[in-house]
Amino acid sequence: MSHHPYSIELHDSRLSTIRRESAELILLLSPAYIHRDGKGWRQMAELAIAGGMGDFNASELPAHISDGTLKTVKGPYQNLLMLPLRDGGPVVLEVELESGAIIRVQGHAVEVRLFGEPEFIEDVA
Numbered sequence: 001m002s003h004h005p006y007s008i009e010l011h012d013s014r015l016s017t018i019r020r021e022s023a024e025l026i027l028l029l030s031p032a033y034i035h036r037d038g039k040g041w042r043q044m045a046e047l048a049i050a051g052g053m054g055d056f057n058a059s060e061l062p063a064h065i066s067d068g069t070l071k072t073v074k075g076p077y078q079n080l081l082m083l084p085l086r087d088g089g090p091v092v093l094e095v096e097l098e099s100g101a102i103i104r105v106q107g108h109a110v111e112v113r114l115f116g117e118p119e120f121i122e123d124v125a
Contacts, residue, residue, distance in 0.1 A: 006036035008045060008081040008112065010068035010095060015103070017061055018054070025052025025105055027093070030062070032114075035080070035124060043118040047081075047110065049091060054105035060097055068095035072110060085112040 012033035019026050025048075032045035070077040073089030091110045095103045 006034060006083050008032045008034055008083065010065045010079050010081065012040075012065075013045075014064050015061055015095065015097070018056060018058055018103070018105075020052075021048075023051055025049045025054060025107065027103075027105065031119075033121075034083075034114075034118060036118075038124060040121040040124045041118040042121050043114055044116040046113045046115070047093065048113060049093065049105050049107035050109035050111075052105050052107040054103065056103040056105070057101065060099060060101045060103075063097040063099060063101070066096050066098045068093070070094075070110065081112060083112060083114070085110065087111075 008029065013029045014031060016028045016030035027047040029045040029047065031042040034041040034043055068079055070081060071092045072087040074087055088109045090108060092104070092106045097103065
């Protein structure tokens, strides 16, 4: 994959787990749906919220995301998280699951970490 701008589309991603690691709340997208170079890819991703606290029911997971918004000091990201993403300041992540359940997490910084190899899914251009 090239190094052009790319993004995670929350709508086509699957939220598998939410766990606490030290001072971070980690939301695992397994997989995340990634738009890059006019193509759709599937890849594992973590949204790490530093100082994260949230309102969610872990028994709702795993689940597909139907919509989401991330608010940071740089502005809101509606459904698309431009990558690479590492942002400080107050952050609020709100995702709606296909069941209608809402997951809301807030903290003082956010970082998206990709891991594993991306898998090609489709042409989207």
